[in-house]
Amino acid sequence: MSRVQLTLALARKDWRLFWADRRAALLCFVVPVLLAATFGAIFHRPASGANPRLPVVVVVEDGGPFTRQVANEVLASQRLDAREASRAEAAAQVAERRAVAVVLPAGFERLKLWEPGSTQERPELVLLHHPNATGERQWCEGAVQELVMKCVARETFGASDRESAPPFKVAAEAVSPYPRTQFNSYSHSFCGMSIQYLLFWGMESGLLLLRERRRGAWARLRAAAVPLSCVIAGKALATGSVALLQVLVTFGVGYVAFGVTIGGSLVGFVLLACAACALAAATGLLVAALGASEARARSVSVLLILGVSMLGGLWVPAFLLPGWARDVSLALPTTWAMRGLETVTWQGGGLGAALPSAAAVAGFALALLAVAALRLRLTERAIREGRV
Amino acid sequence: MPLPVALSLIDVSVYYGARAALERVSLDVRRGEIVGLLGPNGSGKSTTLAVAAGVLDPATGAVTVEGRARGVDPAAFARRVGLVPQEPALYDELTALDNLRFFGELYGLAGTELRRRAARALARVKLSDRARDRVGTFSGGLKQRLNLAAALLHDPPVLLLDEPTAALDPASRDALFADLARFRDDGHAVLLTTHHIDEAESGCDRVAVLETGKLVACGAPGELLRPRAAERAVLYGHLRARPPRYLERAIRHRLAPGAALEITGRRLRLSADTSEDLGLALALLLAEGVELEAYRTPAGALERALREPTEQTEPTPC
Numbered sequence: 001m002s003r004v005q006l007t008l009a010l011a012r013k014d015w016r017l018f019w020a021d022r023r024a025a026l027l028c029f030v031v032p033v034l035l036a037a038t039f040g041a042i043f044h045r046p047a048s049g050a051n052p053r054l055p056v057v058v059v060v061e062d063g064g065p066f067t068r069q070v071a072n073e074v075l076a077s078q079r080l081d082a083r084e085a086s087r088a089e090a091a092a093q094v095a096e097r098r099a100v101a102v103v104l105p106a107g108f109e110r111l112k113l114w115e116p117g118s119t120q121e122r123p124e125l126v127l128l129h130h131p132n133a134t135g136e137r138q139w140c141e142g143a144v145q146e147l148v149m150k151c152v153a154r155e156t157f158g159a160s161d162r163e164s165a166p167p168f169k170v171a172a173e174a175v176s177p178y179p180r181t182q183f184n185s186y187s188h189s190f191c192g193m194s195i196q197y198l199l200f201w202g203m204e205s206g207l208l209l210l211r212e213r214r215r216g217a218w219a220r221l222r223a224a225a226v227p228l229s230c231v232i233a234g235k236a237l238a239t240g241s242v243a244l245l246q247v248l249v250t251f252g253v254g255y256v257a258f259g260v261t262i263g264g265s266l267v268g269f270v271l272l273a274c275a276a277c278a279l280a281a282a283t284g285l286l287v288a289a290l291g292a293s294e295a296r297a298r299s300v301s302v303l304l305i306l307g308v309s310m311l312g313g314l315w316v317p318a319f320l321l322p323g324w325a326r327d328v329s330l331a332l333p334t335t336w337a338m339r340g341l342e343t344v345t346w347q348g349g350g351l352g353a354a355l356p357s358a359a360a361v362a363g364f365a366l367a368l369l370a371v372a373a374l375r376l377r378l379t380e381r382a383i384r385e386g387r388v
Numbered sequence: 389m390p391l392p393v394a395l396s397l398i399d400v401s402v403y404y405g406a407r408a409a410l411e412r413v414s415l416d417v418r419r420g421e422i423v424g425l426l427g428p429n430g431s432g433k434s435t436t437l438a439v440a441a442g443v444l445d446p447a448t449g450a451v452t453v454e455g456r457a458r459g460v461d462p463a464a465f466a467r468r469v470g471l472v473p474q475e476p477a478l479y480d481e482l483t484a485l486d487n488l489r490f491f492g493e494l495y496g497l498a499g500t501e502l503r504r505r506a507a508r509a510l511a512r513v514k515l516s517d518r519a520r521d522r523v524g525t526f527s528g529g530l531k532q533r534l535n536l537a538a539a540l541l542h543d544p545p546v547l548l549l550d551e552p553t554a555a556l557d558p559a560s561r562d563a564l565f566a567d568l569a570r571f572r573d574d575g576h577a578v579l580l581t582t583h584h585i586d587e588a589e590s591g592c593d594r595v596a597v598l599e600t601g602k603l604v605a606c607g608a609p610g611e612l613l614r615p616r617a618a619e620r621a622v623l624y625g626h627l628r629a630r631p632p633r634y635l636e637r638a639i640r641h642r643l644a645p646g647a648a649l650e651i652t653g654r655r656l657r658l659s660a661d662t663s664e665d666l667g668l669a670l671a672l673l674l675a676e677g678v679e680l681e682a683y684r685t686p687a688g689a690l691e692r693a694l695r696e697p698t699e700q701t702e703p704t705p706c
Contacts, residue, residue, distance in 0.1 A: 009493035013479070016490075020481035020522075216477030220538070222443040224494040225458075225466035384445045386404045 003230050010226070010234025011241070017208065018242055028204075028242070029249045032197035036250065039193065039315065040186035040258060053081035054139050055099040057090040064109030066155055073147040074102055080143055094128045100140040101128035111148070112155050176347075183317070187261075187346035190254035192314035195276055195337045196305065197250070198243045202280035203301040205239040206287030210294050228380055232373055235288075236281040243277035264344040268354025272340040275361035279333055282365040285372035289379070308334045333364035391419040392454075394468075394577035395440055395546045400449035402435050402601075409435045410601045412449070415579075415706045419545060422568055422578040423706075424592035426585065432601040433581035434474070437550050440579060441471040453546050467495055470539030474550040476531035477538070480524035484515060484534050487523060488541055495542035509537040513567065529560035536567065547571060549580040553587060557654075558626045558682040565591040584655065586624045586684050596706045606706030621666040625656040625683035631676070639676055643669050656680070 019025055060071045075082045082102075085093070090101035103126035110123045125148065129137035146166070153164035212218055221231065254260030262269045283305075291297025309315060311325055312334025318326055329335040340357025343349035382388045395417040402410040410432045417423045425433045438444040439451055442458040442465055450457055458465040471477075478487050488506040492498075497505055510516045513533040523531060532552060539547060549568075553561040568578055568591065582588055588595045589609045597605040597612075605612060630651060631639075640649050647660040647669045658673070660666040666685075674680075 005496075005498070006494065009490065012493075013482075013490045016486055017479060017481050216473035216475045216535075217479060218477075219438075219441075219443055219473045220471060220477045220491060221494065223441045223466060223469060223471040224491075225442065225462035226494055384443070386402055386409065386444060386447070 003227060003233075006226060006230040007233040007237060010231060011237040014205070014208070014235060014238030015241065018238070028197075028201060029246060032193045032246065032250050033253045035197075036186070036190040036193035036254065037258065039189035043185035043189065043316070051079070053079060054136060054143070055093075056080045056082040056140055057085045057093050057099045057101045058082055059085060059087045059090045059101055059103040061087070061103065061105045062108040064112070066112035066151065067104050067108045069155075070108075070111075070148055070151045071104060073151055074144060077143060077147060080140070090128060094130055097130035097133055100133065100136050102126075102140065102144055103128060111152060114152060114156065184260070184346040186254065186258040188317060188342065190250060190258065190260045191338060191341035191345060192309070194247055194250045195312070195334055195341070196309040196314050198246060198276050198280040199283050199305045199309070199334075201243055201246060202239055202283035203287050203298070203305060204284075205235065205242075205281070206284035206291065206301075207294050207298060209235055209284070209288035210291050210297060213288070222380075222384075228373075228377055232285060232369075232376065235285060236278075236369070239281040239284045240274075240277040243280040244273065247273045247277065260345065262345055263348035265349065265351040265354055266344075268344040268349070268351045268358065269341070271358040272337065272344065272354055272361065275358045275365060276337045276341075278365040279337065279361055279368070282368035282372065285376070286368050289372040289375035308332045311335070313338050333361050336360035336364070391421075391575065393417070394419045394454055395579060396450075396452045397436070397440060398450045398452075400436075400439055400446040400451060402432075402439060402444060403447050408601050410439070410446070413598075413601075413603050414449075415596055415603065415606075417546065417577040417579050419575050419577045420572055421593040422572050422580065422591065424588035424595045425579065425581040425598060426583065426588045426595050427581075427598035428583055430600075431598040433583070433598055434550055435601075436598065437471075437548050437579065437581055440546075441469055441548050442466060443471070467542060468544050468546055470542065470544035470547045472535050472539045472547070472549040472552055474552075474554055476523075476528075476535040478523045478531060478534060481522065483520050483522055484510065484526075484537075485519040487534065488538060491538045492541045497542060505541050505543070509541045512540060512570075513537045529556050532556060532560070532564065533567075536564070540571070545575070545577060547576050547578045549578070551581050551583075553582065553584070554653075561587070584624065590684075594706070603706055620659045620661060621663040621685070623656075623658045623666060623670060623683055623685045625658065625680045627651070627654045627656055628679040628681050630654055631678050635676060635678075639672060639678070642672060649673075656683075 056074065058071050058074050060067060071084065074080060075084060085101075087101075087103065090099070090103070093099040094101050105124060105126055108123045108125065110120075114120075114122075125144065127137055127141060127144075129140075150161075150164045153159040154161075157163075251260060251262075283301075287297050287301050291301075311321070311329045312318075312332050313321065313329065314334055318329065318335070318338070321329070336357045340354050340361065343357065344354045347353075379388065393416045395415075397413055397415040400410055400413045401408065413432070413436060415423070415436070425436055427433050435444065439446050442451070442462065453465055453468040456465050456468065479490070482490070485506060488509060489502060492502045492506060507516070507519075510519050513536055515530065515533055515537065518526070518530065523534060526534065536549070536552070539549075547568075552564055556564060565587070568580070572578055572593070580592070592609060594607060595605075595609050595612060596603055630653065636649070636651060643649060644660065644665045647665050648658070649669070650657040658666060658669050660669055
């Protein structure tokens with residue numbers, strides 16, 4: 001029997017074993033879709049162009065008309081989602097990180113009497129914020145300062161709304177290789193969860209091989225003089241084909257239900273999907289080659305997969321990670337797989353843009369495969385020679 | 389005229405690290421005979437079988453099947469050997485037929501030929517009606533039969549069985565030996581391991597006794613069963629259920645001096661200095677409610693060979 005036929009026989013056996021447990025097989029496709037949908041929903045922002053508004057609670061503790069005017073400006077701001085409340089209610093909201101509180105304390109009304117060059121003690125405006133909400137606090141401070149200064153300009157100089165507006169315009173520009181495209185949280189999460197679950201499937205496939213090697217079935221393979229290269233190729237083929245099916249199902253559901261589209265090169269997408277599936281297969285073989293026992297191999301693999309998923313930007317966009325994490329992540333295959341898939345999906349990149357990522361992922365897969373094959377060969381030799 | 393030698397182990401030694409698992413073992417198995425490898429745990433039986441199956445390389449010596457060494461042509465060697473591992477080497481998740489298809493494909497079988505051979509192998513072990521059932525639903529006995537069928541699929545001249553009766557009840561064991569006798573009569577060479585003397589005596593044409601990796605005795609069971617005056621009386625039995633440990637201890641405590649009771653799983657070995665003491669021990673056992681499904685009392689020469697280490701230094705060829 002030729003090596004190709006042997007390889008196909010081994011792959012068919014793994015394919016049958018995969019489908020033998022229908023429920024487990026089904027979960028293999030359902031779980032990444034569910035997680036991707038959940039992550040997508042969490043990070044989803046309406047695509048209408050409306051800017052997100054910061055939740056703010058306004059506490060008015062001074063009964064003066066100027067203070068009321070400032071409070072009304074804050075409440076009416078288009079940049080803030082503001083409402084008025086008592087200080088106790090505001091503190092409770094802040095403690096839960098639901099809002100930033102703007103407190104206009106007693107004595108705030110004195111601001112109305114301010115004049116340029118005045119040396120009098122300045123009245124205070126208090127911002128209450130959650131300890132971890134420094135960004136929101138700065139956002140709120142900027143917006144409130146502008147509104148207060150507008151009221152002061154009106155009160156002190158009798159300026160109209162037009163005159164009290166900032167004397168310049170802000171021109172914001174998105175700098176990206178694909179500036180016309182908008183970040184799509186569902187595209188991101190479907191790319192991320194697909195890659196993560198390819199790795200998990202690779203791990204499961206590797207654990208199956210570990211189990212097989214402990215069962216007598218492996219002795220039969222040895223007795224049948226099946227070359228190790230066929231075992232490795234058969235396992236890689238079976239793992240890779242299931243992985244490819246997983247990609248198709250995940251992105252298929254993403255397209256139908258969540259509007260995830262391949263906005264760029266379809267060929268690039270196929271190349272990246274194949275490279276990612278090869279990575280899953282290589283991961284599985286590495287788990288089987290290095291795993292001493294199933295329990296230990298599972299624990300270590302889960303930890304590593306979650307680690308490379310997080311650092312590779314599979315959970316949250318890489319641009320949210322700190323700089324050092326982004327530097328480290330360049331050495332991870334997940335980073336390149338994610339970059340590539342994002343390029344050809346929501347960023348609308350062409351084949352040329354996808355090729356470096358696809359090549360990087362394929363390179364990582366080949367390297368892992370080589371390590372796994374070497375290790376399995378050494379182990380088999382040791383077993384044959386009675387050293388294990 | 390004796391049939392040709394199918395399997396030959398020539399001066400085979402195997403080392404696990406510094407420990408010698410087999411030392412200069414030489415053994416021939418001819419077509420049309422069943423040879424039993426007998427010995428206590430750790431004597432090297434399974435190692436001998438692993439070397440014969442080609443899954444373990446000997447440190448020294450050679451193994452040939454019908455004149456072919458594994459090192460020269462592994463595939464040709466493998467096609468001539470059928471291995472039945474001790475634990476059923478099957479995929480519980482697949483059906484019996486799918487298991488056979490897969491193992492058949494490993495030996496180059498395909499298409500109609502594979503289907504025909506799988507059907508024939510299932511028929512030979514009387515499992516045709518369970519072909520499409522998942523192996524996970526099989527009893528231990530049925531799994532062992534399918535295990536055997538998987539080894540027969542490519543019709544190898546040499547069949548190697550590692551403790552094939554370990555998980556079988558007496559009826560399944562008898563059925564297995566009846567199958568093996570048929571294969572022998574069809575011209576297969578059968579080498580099996582066991583540490584049950586009664587099986588070796590009743591089911592094998594020749595017996596090779598291994599002890600700490602050395603072949604210490606070899607011959608037909610009849611030759612080894614020379615009556616000796618000083619033999620201990622021995623009874624082998626198969627229990628309906630293993631008695632609780634406390635009961636086992638209590639019975640042992642009440643046995644006559646010189647009598648001994650050993651229970652391994654559902655297997656029992658009762659021995660005494662005289663047949664009277666053995667009868668008393670058996671009566672005590674039955675009085676305590678221990679139920680025996682079957683028992684037999686072999687003559688005892690093999691027992692002696694196993695229990696009394698020989699002083700010989702030169703290996704015994706077999």
